[in-house]
Amino acid sequence: MAKVTMTVNGKTRTAEAEGRTLLVEWLREGLRLTGTHVGCDTSQCGACVVHVDGEAVKACTALAQELDGAEVTTIEGMANADGSLGVVQQAFQDYHGLQCGFCTPGMVMSAAALLKENPKPTEAEVRHYLEGNICRCTGYHNIVKAVMAASGQDVAPVAAE
Amino acid sequence: MPKDTGIGASPKRREDVRFLTGKGRYTDDINVAGQAHVAFLRSDVAHGTINGIDTSAAEAMEGVVRVFTAKDFEGVGGIPCGWQITDRQGNPMQEPKHPVLAEGKVRHVGDPIAAVVAESAAIARDACEAIEVDISDLPAVIDMKKALADGAPKVHDDLTSNLCYDWGFVEENREAVDKAIAEAAHVTTLELVNNRLVANPMEPRVAVGDYAAHDDSSTLYTTSQNPHVIRLLMGAFVLGIPEHKLRVVAPDVGGGFGTKIFHYAEEAFCTFAAKACERPVKWTASRSEAFMSDAHGRDHVTKIELALDADNNFTAIRTETHANMGAYLSTFAPSVPTWLHGTLMAGNYKTPLIYVNVKAVFTNTVPVDAYRGAGRPEATFQLERVIDKAARELGVDPVDLRRQNFVTEFPYATPVAVEYDTGDYGATMDRLLEMIDRDGFEARRKESESRGKLRGLGLNCYIEACGIAPSSLVGQLGARAGLYESATVRVNATGGLVVMTGSHSHGQGHETSFAQVVADMIGIDENQVEIVHGDTANTPMGMGTYGSRSLAVGGSAMVRATEKIIAKAKKIAAHIMEAAEGDIELKDGQFTVAGTDKSMAWGDVTLAAYVPHNYPLEEIEPGLEETAFYDPNNFTYPAGAYACEVEVDPETGRVEVLSFAAADDFGNVVNPMIVEGQVHGGLAQGIGQALFENCAYDEEGQLLSASYMDYSMPRSSDLPMFQVDHSCQTPCTHNPLGVKGCGEAGAIGSPPAIVNGVIDALASAGHDVGHIDMPLTPAKVWAAMQG
Incomplete structure (x- = not known):
């Protein structure tokens, strides 16, 4: 066991970690930040995506001890300062981009990272970027719409219905 | 004008705020003070005799609280089955015991043999590896027909064979159906597989058991679609806890799709172990564990024959299906290939004579039970595929052949025991044709051909029985519960x-x-x-x-x-x-x-x-x-017409879905936004079944598709934007809201459209392919093109 300290959602946080403790375990069990989810054990599903030093990372692929000193943002840190939903979060609600909500934190974190890299992605670019995030509920239709809407684009032309 | 509030409006979902801010409270987010953690040691062979289990090394490990095996569950009931089927001879199905932890034998890869309760999940997992189990391998039965052969190894030694039941429906119609098929002007025959699937809600199953000594009460937090059903089944049949001493909580649950209906051994274990260890115990499934312990879906092998007269009117349908039950009977498993499948074999059509035969079979595989649609996708797939094949054989338009045989007057009593209260299948077909610009298809096909691709148009209808269910009816059909x-x-x-x-x-x-x-x-x-x-x-x-x-x-x-x-x-x-x-x-x-x-x-x-x-x-x-x-007095009958356009790459066999349109009749709609979302998700699962997903076992019963590395889930880049429409509305006549249900339609209605579309694409290049079994992987499609 070792004490690991990171800046999480803007605050300095410390919790213990074994050598084998994954970042996602450290967040969920060490800090009780349970918004980040675990949906698989092969780094395929993307439910655990967080931002580490500004980059989208599957938190099941990183060891907590190796990230001592890192800056981490989780879904709990994505709302506006006044507590209202951030742009991506609000678009997911507006366009019904979530159902059961389990993949949602990872989806939102991936979508936010995409929009940082590519502020006006096409439908195909959104779909390609989100390949590493599995959703079983929505068929991705409304997620794609939400991400494009969050980028400020008019989604009427991409909505087939 | 769209409404702003009330019935018919699409207000933003209130639950979204907590899910979008990380404040959802899923079962794995619940931690009870002082809790210990559980890991299960699961069988790595499909079939074997347990000669002995040595838990001493595990028990000696630091941090291990207790190790459990079947001997700790003497006097505890088995996991019950909620539905009893009566076979063609009037006898009850064969119903084996399903112990909480394996007794004497293991019967599928993943069957739990022992469980460790420890101070952390990691210690519990480590300790499982220290348990020594002496197992003598037995030959496994995986293929259903081989499982029914004389002399096949038996999954359950105390049963007479691996046949759970041989069900005929409607048995009295059998001779008339045989006669109609013998005398038909044309008979189209199709043999097909409805591939085994894994439901894969994104949240793996979790159970947290807690026992309060001060009032002798137990609490189970679990990932369930029906906490009262779990309380009744587990309390009354497994652990003997009266319902007033047992609380079951299913908080935010991350998707179900059927596989979280059932009562699972892990729920009973955690409830039992919390009392035995005098501290809360928590189990969280890994995804790999979910693949080998969540009930699977589908897995039917079917032969269907459709008889037509000289005017192309359907005169009779005869089907023979082998349905995989897996190693034990899951909660509703026996009802899926029977009452949820046989009763839908009329589809949207006025076929006067139908006979359905289902042989349910035990194999050394994970139990199979309801998955989104449950029986109705299996019925729809075979019916809509055989109709498409008949249209091709007869050289008639597949839309015209369907229309000519539509049920048009309601209520309509089918020859398979249900009465459709209302519907308008012509209207949903009309709506679909408006949506898809069928007249423009040939030009689009030529455009694809100019790029070296084969384009196909596939369509089909579907009907389902929802609003489950009238208790008096399902009671007569073998349900052990009211609905x-x-x-x-x-x-x-x-x-x-x-x-x-x-x-x-x-x-x-x-x-x-x-x-x-x-x-x-x-x-x-x-x-x-x-x-x-x-x-x-x-x-x-x-x-x-x-x-x-x-x-x-x-x-x-x-x-x-x-x-x-x-x-x-x-x-x-x-x-x-x-x-x-x-x-x-x-x-x-x-x-x-x-x-x-x-x-x-x-x-x-x-x-x-x-x-x-x-x-x-x-x-x-x-x-x-x-x-x-x-308590409803009938099922509801959502119905619709679906179509897709696909493009096949003749060089590789890869199929791309270019468009998918769904015209549904759900009766009245309370929240259109939510209804459309339900259809989108169902379509993705149906397209997943048709093109990507397959739960595969090898001949020895090893589960080959036990992770997302091997089980192909549909990804965002695999799917198009969907066109969905629910403007055709014939309200349900017997419930106060006039609603029919929309959760399963997409998964039921979409697989035949995809396969019909691929067959159509191949036909455009002269490949006369009668059928390709799902999933239509590039390898299978390419092989079909090579003849």
Whole structure:
């Protein structure tokens, strides 16, 4: 066991970690930040995506001890300062981009990272970027719409219905 | 004009805020003070005799609390099955015991042999590896037909064979069906596989058991679609805990799709172990564990024959299906290939004679049970594929062949025991054709050909039986439960309402849509209505959510309870306003007296109910709280027409879905946004089945597709934007909301469209391919093109 300290959602946080403790375990069990989810054990599903030093990372692929000193943002840190939903979060609600909500934190974190890299992605670019995030509920239709809407684009032309 | 509030509006979902900010409370987010963690040692062979289990090394490890094996469960019941099928001879199905931990034998890869309770999940997993199990391998049966062969190894030594049941439906029709097929002008025959799937809700299953010594009560937090059903099954049949000493909580649940209906051994284990260890115990499945312990879906092998007369009217259908039960009978497994499949074999068509034979088979595989659609996708797939094949053989238009055989008059009693109350299959087909520009297809096909691709148009119809189910009917059919639903509406003194429902929301948005219904009935703001679900401690006994039943059955119970509330509130208002009860009207949250200017606000009446100073105490009790149980008198029958265009790369066999259109008739719609989302998700799962997903075993029973590395889930880049439409509405005639249910339609209706489309694409290049089994992987499609 070792004490690991990171800046999480803007605050300095410390919790213990074994050598084998994954970042996602450290967040969920060490800090009780349970918004980040675990949906698989092969780094395929993307439910655990967080931002580490500004980059989208599957938190099941990183060891907590190796990230001592890192800056981490989780879904709990994505709302506006006044507590209202951030742009991506609000678009997911507006366009019904979530159902059961389990993949949602990872989806939102991936979508936010995409929009940082590519502020006006096409439908195909959104779909390609989100390949590493599995959703079983929505068929991705409304997620794609939400991400494009969050980028400020008019989604009427991409909505087939 | 779209409505802003109430029934028919699409308000933003209230549950989204917690899910979008990380404040959801899923079972794995629950930690009970002092909890220990569980890991299961699972069989790595498909079939074997357990000669001995040495747990001593595991027990000696630091941090291990206790190790359990089957001997700790002597006197504890097996996991029960909720449905008994009667076979063609009138005998009950063969029903083996399903122990919590394997007794004497292991019967599938993943069968739990032992469980470790330890201070951490990691220690529990490590300790599992220290358990020594002496197993003698036995030959496994994986293929259903081989499992039924003489001399095949038996999954359960105490049964006469691996045949669970041989079911005929309707048995009395068999000879007439045989005769009609023998005399038909044309018979189209198709043999096909409905591939085994894994439901894969993104949240793996979790169970947390807690025992309170001070009042001898147990609590189970679990990832369930129906906490009351788990309480009843586990309490009464497995652990012997009376329901008043057992609380089951299913908080936010991350998707279900059927596989979280069933009562699982891990739930019973955690509840049992919490008491035995005198501390809370928690188990969280890994995804790999989910693949080998969540009930699987589908896995039918079918031969279907469709007989037509010289005018192309359907005259008879005969099917023979082998249905895989896996190693044990999961909660509703026997009902899926029978009553949820055989009763839908008429489809949208007026075929006068139908005979369905189903042989349910035990194999050394994970139990198989209901998965989104459950029986109805299997019925739809074979029927809509054989009709398409018949159209090709006869050289007629597949739309015309369907139209000519549509049921057009309602109610319609099918030859397979159900009565469709209402529908308009021509209307959904018309709507579909408007959506897809069929006339422009040939030009699009040429454009694809110019790029070296083969384009196909596939379409089909579907019907399903939802709103499950009339208790008296399912009781006659072997159900060991009633399938009503319940709601309690509690009005608080200041006018807000709490609706406690037996339905369970795990993605369907009930907290929003149910509030729309109740608020609309009273005429108050939706934010004054709170929906409570998922906890047996504060909801009336309900049967939960599956079979697209929540609004049709649970919503109906809620409507009935709210009607009682309104009736009582009107009595109170009549007394206070000194008017006749019959003159009281409720609109927009105001009680008025007809023909006068007297009125009272909703909140003033509710306050009077709890502060009964001026109140008709001699006539009615104070308070404003009502419960209703609603038992439907028929199923509901959503139906529709679906179409897709696909492009096949002849070089590789890869299939791309270019477009998918769904025209559904769900009856009345409460929240169009949510309904469309349900269809989108169903389509993705149906397209997944058709093109990507397959749960594969090797001949020895090793599960080859036990992770997302091997089981191909549909990804965002695999799917197109969908066109969905629910403007054709024939309201259900027998429930108060006129709703039919929408949760499963997409998964039921989409696989045949995809396969029909690929067959059409290949035909355009001269490949006369009768059928390709799902999933239509590039390898299979390419092989089919090579003849």
